[in-house]
Amino acid sequence: MTTTGIRSVGGALDRVDALEKVTGRARYAYENSPRELVYAFPVQATVAKGEIVHVGVDAVLKQPGVIAAIWHGNAPRLAPSDDDELAVLQSRRVAYRGQYIAVVVAETPEDAREAAGMLRVEYAAEDHDVDMRPDHPRMYRPDHVNPNFQSDTQRGDPDAALTTAPVVVDHTYSTPAEHNNPMEPHATVALWDGDGLTLFDSTQGASALRSVIAPLFGMPPAQVRVIAPYIGGGFGSKIEVHPHVVLAALAAKQVGRPVKLAVTRQQMFAITGYRTPTVQRVRLGAETDGRLIAVTHDAFEQTSILVEFAEPTAIVTRMMYAAPHRRTTHRLVRLNVPTPTWMRAPGEAPGMFALESAMDELAIACGVDPVELRVRNEPAKDPDTGLPFSSRNLVACLREGARRFGWAGRDPEPGARRVGRTLLGTGVAASTYPTYRAPSSARVRAEPDGRFTVSIAAADIGTGARTVLTQIAADALDAPAGLVHVEVGDSALPWAVLAGGSMGTGSWGTAVVRACEALVAELGRRGGDVPPGGVEAAADTSQEVRGQAEFARHAFGAQFAEVGVDADTGETRVHRLLGVFAAGRIINPKTARSQFVGGMTMGLSMALMEESVMDREFGDYLNHDFAQYHVAAHADVRDIEAFWLEEEDPHLNPMGSKGIGEIGTVGTAAAVANAVHHATGVRIRDLPIRLDKLVR
Amino acid sequence: MTISWDNPGTGGGREARVKGEANTNGDGAAPGPVTVDLRLSVNGRRHPITVDTRETLLDTLRERMDLTGTKKGCDHGQCGACTVLVGGRRVKSCLTLTVTVDDRDITTVEGLSADGVPHPLQAAFIENDALQCGYCTPGQLCSAVGMLAEVADGWPSAVTPGLDGEVDLSKLADEEIRERMSGNLCRCGAYPGIVAAIGQVAR
Amino acid sequence: MRPFAYERVSTARSAVAAAGEGTDAMYLGGGTNLVDLMRLGVVAPGTLVDVTRIAGGVEETPGGGLLIGAEVRNGDLAAHPLVRSRYPMLAEAVLSGASGQIRNMATVGGNLLQRTRCSYFQDVTKPCNKRDPGSGCPARAGDHRNLAIFGHSESCVATHPSDMAVALAALDAVVHVEGADGPRSVPMPGLHRLPGDRPDRDTVLGPGDLVTAVEVPPLPFAARSRYRKVRDRASFSFAVVSVAAALEVSGGVVRDCRIALGAVAHVPWRAEAAEAALRGAPATEERFGLAADAELARARPLPLNRFKVPLVRNVMIRVLADLVEVR
Structure with missing residues (x-):
């Protein structure tokens, strides 16, 4: 192992993914295009409270390129969730204007959007109340x-x-x-492969998203993989799982082809929080x-x-x-x-x-x-x-x-x-x-050529997480930062807390340090010898974090x-x-x-x-x-x-x-x-x- | 049915035109998309492609040509993430119908660097940490390239003192850069780094 | 977007002919507003006639005015040396509008004919008399903070969003139009119309009419003119109000003036009452204020845009006072 004696932490290392970003090579969620993909465009409620009484799907299905029009009358049933926002297309009820109530799937984005705009929906509208004021009679003290x-x-x-x-x-x-308004609108590409689901999603937490989505479709989390190496900002709006993710997965399941779904900037004002x-x-x-x-x-x-x-x-x-x-x-x-x-x-x-x-x-x-x-x-x-x-x-x-x-x-x-x-x-x-600090886990691998790979399902939403974790690992390994590669943004990596509460570096960094320490100890036991297959060590900080003073x-x-x-x-x-x-x-x-x-x-x-x-x-x-x-x-x-x-x-x-x-x-x-x-x-x-x- | 003229020519009158007409199949179904065959010149290469007249340049680049460096941030011309150069001028590709630019040279962020060497602006962006999430970055870069060309051509901005005043690239003030780059939003707040990076290259 | 046929033409005559033949044809300039409105479903042409390849530029007219081709891009217009030196208010207005990218796309003709940015007009899920005549105007009782204080009607309180058009209205520009019956010209003000009970009609132009050029007559004192745009963001936003003004003063007396206001009406609002009050009056801030008051006597602000009244007054005084100081 190389001993540098130079600390990376505290140094002004250039953002390690900057070249990918300035050249346009960094691929964000919607930029993944599986073969046979189709395009989904959601339809939003135009009343703020009421019930859907009729959805005119037949006319839409005759539109050019249209593959499916999905609404609560024909949508796959989802398992119950304690988050009612995720019961997408499961009910006639409309809870707010702009709620997703249907989705049109078509061969091209132009056809999908045009056909979605033609979907006629009839409602039994009820009087809505959108007026937040301190003297509102229904003000209550939350638990x-x-x-x-x-x-x-x-x-x-x-x-x-x-x-x-x-x-x-x-x-x-x-x-x-x-409204948070990250520059990258929320987007999901959903791909079913047998019983497994892969989601390319713009999310602040791949591990968390997986654990929320899997039970909705009656699956163990291991059958869902969330891939999110680059996220175009979030500012909190990509923490919770919003309805579009469910809608994309559900549409892909229904049509049997990979589905791309982008929330439009206008839809974000109703769908993705504020x-x-x-x-x-x-x-x-x-x-x-x-x-x-x-x-x-x-x-x-x-x-x-x-x-x-x-x-x-x-x-x-x-x-x-x-x-x-x-x-x-x-x-x-x-x-x-x-x-x-x-x-x-x-x-x-x-x-x-x-x-x-x-x-x-x-x-x-x-x-x-x-x-x-x-x-x-x-x-x-x-x-x-x-x-x-x-x-x-x-x-x-x-x-x-x-x-x-x-x-x-x-x-x-x-x-x-x-x-x-x-x-x-x-x-x-x-x-x-x-x-704050939350439990996370990480894995570090030493290669025979002196390089290291740090793996953690963290998210770099523009914070520089990749870069600072590189520096943290370099110091914990006593190696130059240039020999350390950090991979994040994939639920297949060791689970980690989402990017929120300004706790990413503290939480992920702790896991990375502990994994690196374990690797250094293991390498010490081996006298520094790295076999051709490399050496790995992992850490889970659940105990450490819960036991902190x-x-x-x-x-x-x-x-x-x-x-x-x-x-x-x-x-x-x-x-x-x-x-x-x-x-x-x-x-x-x-x-x-x-x-x-x-x-x-x-x-x-x-x-x-x-x-x-x-x-x-x-x-x-x-x-x-x-x-x-x-x-x-x-x-x-x-x-x-x-x-x-x-x-x-x-x-x-x-x-x-x-x-x-x-x-x-x-x-x-x-x-x-x-x-x-x-x-x-x-x-x-x-x-x-x-x-x-x-x-x- | 597709009607297309793939060489619009440069003559006068209606004879010189690209034309796409509606498809009708006579069975009462809704009219299908109108498609046009053209050759799109992107980053120095000509690509034969059949496009729906409704396709924007942004969607053609991203969905048809796998040139995903150009970003969709709003699709209404209000954020600048989709900025590309058409004929050397910066434009918003989300409001550009692809069928209208078959005779123009298009440059995207992927075309800024030559032979793997980053464009000076790309290098300056890295050095000044002029990016965070990176999503507005390709648009900022293409916009900056186009903006510096406008300055080199002597174009004034809304903050140029006295419209008759000289516009000089080597003396481009930060205030000028900020005004001229205001069509490119950045929610992460990398503006000071972007202005510093552009100023460094301009001056 | 509804599927549409596309045709590119290179002369005004052929454009008009193509529009006459196409179904629900519309002319496509820079597309910065039209393409967006098509995406939003606000308009759904069956044919787009692309007029951006029609030749045109900025030419001097014999009397010292300018003839500006309708297809000239906003960016080129603002950069033109004669526009900058003879009509700085026009260059300033164009440069204050939108962004560099949009200005490189938008044409002079398209800028004149752009539609209101009223939220309700742009949202097809809500009523709007301009978009869907007879459906109602929710803006009057809803959000109209950015909308009209002059000349609105029960059916519409929208504003015209252009900056450039405000300067052109002040400069008495003449719009050259090619129609099915041949060429004609329409003076500004006069191109745009007040909403009345037909807010769906923004201008006096008819179907198939194509704007081919804008002629700006000579106005020597416009060499000292100004466009002041007030806005909520320092750049890249529509006007909250704007003032275009040119002033000719000698011996401390206003000999002549041109004043137009933006973002206050369904049209670029020529401040005729203010102009009348100023001609022959001493060029003092007090008189500028009285002129503004004369104009604002015609204002009928709505509950959420009452602030535009003092705002217009303050800005008008300031612009005029600055023009006097410049001398």
Whole structure:
């Protein structure tokens, strides 16, 4: 074995799959074309609630190239599932507008789409309710919020404390529905071979997808193989199994040929999830110096008729700041709306918009600098659990960010800076994201020529997982990264947790390190000798992860924004965004920077433009394309910088790393909104910060 | 039935035309697809192919020619992932009917590198980590190639100071790159890397 | 998409003849809107007549104006030195529209004739009087944040989405049309029509009419003109409102002016009341505001687009004030 003595971790290795991606050779799900393939195009419900009474398949079957039209009247029966979204074509009931109710299979994509558009469906429509509002009579307290937090928490007597607190801030904030919109639309190619099913799918978790799909078709997971080496982004929307996957598998089974099914961009607004809209009341009671006495955070949000998805919006308020009296609550209402899902920093992103906007309002009310206000409310231990933090460097991030940004000497007076017709302002907000780790397994193989192959059913959705696992394995093997090949994205590889919760690197990395350690030990026993067939070792981290010591594990950060608001039009542009993060050891500064900056960019986009507009009359999201649902474009992203602190934390994982994929999106919108207030004197408590809210 | 003229020629009037007419089989069934035989020039090679008039260049490339480097991100001309070069100009292949470009030279991301050597922009994208999930990347690259050609031709942009001002490739500002590349969305947020990579090659 | 026949022509006459012979024929320019509408099922031509190979360019007319071929691509138009120097508002309008790729595809004729981006018009599962006459207009009670404040009717509150057309309306452009009965010309404003009870008709053109060119008359003071587009995203998005303006000032008095507004009506909205109020008036911000008020007196905003009233006022004042400063 080669001994390098050079550590890969910490080095700015180029993304190991970059050449495949820049040359177009990287093959994404829909780009697999088995022989004899046919094309499926789904049909969506055009009522938001009701029953299907007739489906005119006969006319469609006469269309050129059409092979099959499948609906609940002729679809194969699926085994029951606890996820009602996956009972695809199993019922007459329509739960939301845009739900898949049929699929047309044809020889060409043109024929499939044209014929699907001709399918006449008659409904017995019922009055729908798509109106999420805090006073909705059907608001209820869910049993828990995602993934498994208490819905409500209380310490002390916040109501009493708020009546006597010298300073009180009491405001309601709201965030709209937002769609993940990865650039690669969800797509599945389904291929049955005997009793086995192969799925080329754009998924954040090959192992998880397999275990969900197999039982629906009455199969053991081993009979399903999910292949997903390249995924064109997910941001949470490719975590859950959405109906199109089932539809593709079902259609392929019905027609006896491989089926390609691509969810269209417009369909994604109904089918593949989104972040729930939220309404959040935040009350802060403080001493005149800004020290918090009481905090309450009450969140209202929606879910669908089919699935209870409870966004954990207020959970950040449980651990963020010290206050003796605290309460957080979550209330949900089930509406005839598409099913919400995970979206980058689910809970934290909308929750911290509210909390960090309120903190800015408190700073102004107390006349305390917003950086200093946060420093004054720094807790010594996790206020929620009482556990010690494994590491918490929020204050250091605020200080370092303030220094780099040039915060010192900031005049807090709103609306006081103007260059030409542009009002300028600056704002700050804190970021945080929990550090999770989940069991996974991995295998490592040493070849006689000195190369190594690491195998794990991880997913690289653009995070750089392949690259950082290469570095982690190289160090664990004491080998140069160039000799290590990492294969991911295939359920035939050792099972692994999905890419979500910013826990990929921590979870997969632990498994890879343990497998490498086992291999090194095995090679040691063999005196370094690798036989012609190679040597393998594997690891499963279930025990290690479940047995880890109890700590409050979170990453922290601080984001500083400078905005310009056009005095005539209210157009707001972010001139500068600077984030400083403390997230354990940074494994690859190049890919990590891209993760932080990418997260901040999504936060900027959330702040200024993202909003899915519910069409109350028809019950669907109206602006279902990229011309109407704006995400940040090149011109919106001027100057974004991410920095990080050296943070040693021995309580995390063998790498000492914290997740970095989501924290960049947390707090950004508040930093921007706070800067807009500083620029204009107008407090926007309802995202996005669009010009119509500012023009006078 | 297929009617086709595979050599449209360059003369005047209706005599010079590619034409595809509807197929009818007289039994009352819906009219079938209209197909046209043509030779498509992609990445320097001419490919004989029969296309449905409804086929977009994007679908022809991806579904018929296995050139899957060109990506479908929205299919409505709103994201830029499908950007290719037609006659040296960047266009959206999702809004281009294949039948309309039989007489044009088409370049896709697969045609940017020559003899296995990455195009300077491809190398700069890797160096600057100008990509994450990689799905918008081929479109960004083709768009950048076309955009730099527009700059070289002296084309202004919406942020060019004074429309009579000189447009100079060697002084191409980041603001100019951002405005000119705004037709290519990137949800991962790789914009700063993309701008840096393009600036590095341009200047 | 419904299957369609395709025919490529190289002269306007043959295009009109081909359209006359084809079933449900439509002309195909850059396709940036038409192909999308076909995919969405909003339109379903039986024949596409591809007019992009008809020869045409940008030519000077004897009086110092420009004759712009309908097939000229938007990108070429905006880059043309004479467009940039004589009618900067036109170049700015085109450059502010869509993206580089779209501008390389879209033609001048197609840009003029593009359809509204009203969400309901583009969704065939919902009613829309423009798409399906008599079916209703959900936008009036639904989402109309981006829709009209001027000239709308009970049946339609859509806006025309073009930037270029706003500048052309301000410049009194003349549209050259080839029809079954031969060539004719249609002035702008006047090409586009208000919705009334026939919102399915965007323009005064009839079936088979082909736009062959746009003539921009000479207007020396347009050499100092401006197009200001307000939008929700810094680039690559439709206007929330826009203002095209040219101003001739001497001795502190407005001698002449041209003002048109975008994204406020079913047509590119020529601000005639504002122009009338300005001619002969002192070139001051106060008078610019009064001119804007004169125009906005005709506005009938809807609940979700009331903000467009102060927005138009502010932007009009700013554009005019900037034009005075430029001098």
